[in-house]
Amino acid sequence: MNLDILKEKYFFMPDATRGAVRYLTTKQLKETGTEALVTNTLHLLIHPGPDIIQKLGGIKGMMGWDGIVFTDSGGFQVFSLIHSKKWKGKVHENGATFKSPREGNTYELTPESSIDIQMKIGSDVLVTLDDCRDTNLSRKEAEQSVERTLKWAQRCKTHFEKEYGGTAKTGKLLTSVVQGANFPELRAMCAKELVNIGFDGYNFGGYVIDSEGKLVEEEMSAVIENIPKDTIRYAMGVGKPEDILKAAEIGFNLFDTVLVTRNARHGTLYTAEGVVHIKNSEMALDIRPVDSNCNCECCINYSRAYIHHMMKNDEATALTLSTIHNLTYYQSLIKDLNSNL
């Protein structure tokens, strides 16, 4: 598989959190123009577990997916759950120990185990474990997070190379995460240090949106200015269509967000003319397609009124069609970006 295109083109990766994009078959997912997806290491660690996934042929074998698979390191999820006190657990020098509320088992996530899990999942692009913390960190806390993130990134790289033979043997890519909270100079320093270690990509970690809902452009620019152009530049968790365009302008080329599919399930559908709220009562007699410029299965075959009716009655088909539409809309944004390259 040629993974170098991840360094050249723009991609939007839907979140197949537990190894599925909710309400879509793999065929339907492909038909939206999706070429790469991102799965969640933490959720897959808890169920079905990396050993079972490996026995079933990896995530690609399970899904029947022949496109690109990205995994996250599990860090963002574990640390945000622990820091928000939704989960019991502890972050320490060696990683994080936590108890899953799902079945009460205790897990330990370390830089090395994160790589092992991602290898068993069978991902194409791995992400190093980072020390992700809450928003609004003090300078000192942000410095500590950067320091630990750098140490763990080095440990991940060493483990990936020693244990698996690195990219040369596996054909897989290893990317790192840039931390530094809302301090552009810390972001820049973290990026520079990661470049010194050497990775296939540099992902913008932590929070990409400030407390007012705005993209943290200054911090993002600080990262882009300090990493090579011919690498993966992943703006994790970006975002709204207008934020993707802004992040692309800054220099990022990979994006993912749960918003696109979650909004679809809540009846918020994207079009070039703005958002359509399909559950609103004025949709009940609207015979137009969701988006007259869209060629997806939803827009070619069905009216807004029909989708509205199904949504109001909790028909799963409406959720499938809405998700197909929103993903197709996002992929067409990406196609436009690529056509201007």
Ligand SMILES: [Zn+2]
């Ligand atoms: Zn459509």
